[in-house]
Amino acid sequence: MSILQNVKDLVRSRSIHVSYVDVGSCNGCDIEVLACLAPRYDIEQYGIYVHNNPREADVLLVVGAFTPGWEEKLKGLWNKIPEPKAAIAIGNCPISGCVFDRRGSYVDPPVAKHIPIAAEVPGCPPRPTEILQAILSIRDSVFAEWEVKRK
Amino acid sequence: MKRTVDVNIPLGPVHPCFKEPVRLKCETRGERVIGVEVELGYMKKGIERIMKGRPWQEVMFLAERVCGICSVIHNMVFIEAIERISGIDVPKRAAFLRVIANELDRMQSHLLANFSYCYTIEHETLAMYLLDVRELVMDELERLTGARVTCAYIIPGGVRCDIRAEDQATLRISLDRIESDLHRYAKMFETGPMIALRSKGIGILTQESARRSHAVGPTARGSGINVDMRTLHPTYQQLGFVPVVRKDCDNHARIMVRFDELFASIRIIRQCLDTLQKGIIRGGGICKAGEIRYSGEAPRGELTYTIKTDEFGRITDIQIQTPSIMNIEACCHEMIVGVDSIADVTSTFVSADPCIACTER
Numbered sequence: 370m371s372i373l374q375n376v377k378d379l380v381r382s383r384s385i386h387v388s389y390v391d392v393g394s395c396n397g398c399d400i401e402v403l404a405c406l407a408p409r410y411d412i413e414q415y416g417i418y419v420h421n422n423p424r425e426a427d428v429l430l431v432v433g434a435f436t437p438g439w440e441e442k443l444k445g446l447w448n449k450i451p452e453p454k455a456a457i458a459i460g461n462c463p464i465s466g467c468v469f470d471r472r473g474s475y476v477d478p479p480v481a482k483h484i485p486i487a488a489e490v491p492g493c494p495p496r497p498t499e500i501l502q503a504i505l506s507i508r509d510s511v512f513a514e515w516e517v518k519r520k
Numbered sequence: 521m522k523r524t525v526d527v528n529i530p531l532g533p534v535h536p537c538f539k540e541p542v543r544l545k546c547e548t549r550g551e552r553v554i555g556v557e558v559e560l561g562y563m564k565k566g567i568e569r570i571m572k573g574r575p576w577q578e579v580m581f582l583a584e585r586v587c588g589i590c591s592v593i594h595n596m597v598f599i600e601a602i603e604r605i606s607g608i609d610v611p612k613r614a615a616f617l618r619v620i621a622n623e624l625d626r627m628q629s630h631l632l633a634n635f636s637y638c639y640t641i642e643h644e645t646l647a648m649y650l651l652d653v654r655e656l657v658m659d660e661l662e663r664l665t666g667a668r669v670t671c672a673y674i675i676p677g678g679v680r681c682d683i684r685a686e687d688q689a690t691l692r693i694s695l696d697r698i699e700s701d702l703h704r705y706a707k708m709f710e711t712g713p714m715i716a717l718r719s720k721g722i723g724i725l726t727q728e729s730a731r732r733s734h735a736v737g738p739t740a741r742g743s744g745i746n747v748d749m750r751t752l753h754p755t756y757q758q759l760g761f762v763p764v765v766r767k768d769c770d771n772h773a774r775i776m777v778r779f780d781e782l783f784a785s786i787r788i789i790r791q792c793l794d795t796l797q798k799g800i801i802r803g804g805g806i807c808k809a810g811e812i813r814y815s816g817e818a819p820r821g822e823l824t825y826t827i828k829t830d831e832f833g834r835i836t837d838i839q840i841q842t843p844s845i846m847n848i849e850a851c852c853h854e855m856i857v858g859v860d861s862i863a864d865v866t867s868t869f870v871s872a873d874p875c876i877a878c879t880e881r
Contacts, residue, residue, distance in 0.1 A: 397588025
């Protein structure tokens with residue numbers, strides 16, 4: 370492995386930009402993602418920067434069961450994220466639909482049907498520490514040696 | 521008359537300032553915003569349709585998941601509506617514990633709203649301070665109910681679990697700490713000159729236009745309208761609750777109303793702890809058939825449930841009216857129209873604390 374690759378891996382492991390998209394949740398997981406920003410959990414000490422711009426993101430946090438309004442849009446959003454990228458499903462909703470996946474509802478879970486999901490964090494809602502752990506755990510498997518793996 | 525619009529600027533659905541997907545189409549002339557159109561429909565899950573035909577044991581969990589930020593009040597209004605239909609009495613101790621849980625939930629919701637506003641006007645220091653205080657409130661909520669967000673604490677005839685004497689002592693210590701911190705932060709917000717430049721005189725919602733657009737909650741109380749459904753609730757009446765009202769009608773007033781309500785909530789919780797009597801926390805009863813329209817005060821305003829049940833305790837019909845839809849209307853038709861720049865659109869929108877998840881359900 371070249372020195373350049375080592376430098377890239379080192380930089381990428383301490384600089385992860387996160388974007389989150391809400392595809393029809395109850396807001397419970399949203400505020401737990403927001404709570405990661407709080408000084409107690411302090412997501413930025415791991416070099417993770419949360420903002421909402423897909424064009425400069427590395428990790429997409431998907432929150433919520435899939436509603437029809439996102440049918441066209443989520444895939445477009447996913448394509449806007451530059452490589453290397455990964456999506457994490459936060460909460461039960463994007464995994465199974467949770468309480469909303471019943472007869473008569475409009476949701477269409479799981480989100481994995483629409484975009485590739487790298488990690489799933491179950492819970493209704495999961496704790497901020499679990500969300501943080503999920504982002505940190507996919508860091509090495511997705512971003513390390515990306516150029517080597519691509520070949 | 522034909523309206524000249526220079527540029528149509530769309531904001532959203534994925535936007536750094538909005539927690540939830542909503543699309544605002546701003547019509548501008550120069551820098552000035554002359555009209556805003558709001559586009560909803562990214563979060564519609566059809567939760568009322570799922571609720572119909574299910575027993576109350578399932579619907580109480582669904583009601584909680586209408587909105588994750590103010591889950592306790594959805595739980596409380598639904599359960600109290602069921603209790604009113606069936607004539608179930610609540611033990612005194614449980615009634616006060618409900619108020620404590622509700623006020624803790626209101627505190628964390630208001631802190632989150634003020635955090636969002638400070639974050640939107642790029643005052644990140646104050647925003648992080650407020651988010652740190654919110655974690656203390658979440659701890660207390662977790663200690664009382666057992667969960668951080670969707671806690672299902674309130675059940676027909678009482679509450680799920682009791683508060684221990686040592687937890688009461690910790691709650692009091694935490695409240696003291698939260699209060700002393702919040703005094704400092706509220707003063708920072710009230711007297712900060714840079715914050716005043718971004719907040720005072722921006723997003724004006726006059727009392728008359730607030731009435732016309734049916735604004736509710738802190739948005740209405742920031743415009744001098746004395747409306748609060750807690751004044752009609754029997755337990756709050758016992759505690760002698762008085763609503764907080766400000767008359768400045770701008771973004772600053774709405775955020776200050778939330779700060780004042782935080783202090784009011786702390787006072788209410790202290791009063792509840794003082795008057796808490798020994799006794800059972802859960803009585804008995806049978807859910808019966810009936811129909812009722814019942815309202816409560818959510819952190820964002822008046823929340824109304826219209827429920828019809830059958831003799832087995834199943835929900836045959838339910839309609840939920842959430843506060844955010846009125847505030848979004850007030851925001852788009854009155855507050856944002858005429859602000860000086862696009863930068864003020866997001867901050868004005870966030871100052872009304874819109875919750876898209878409970879608007880669309």
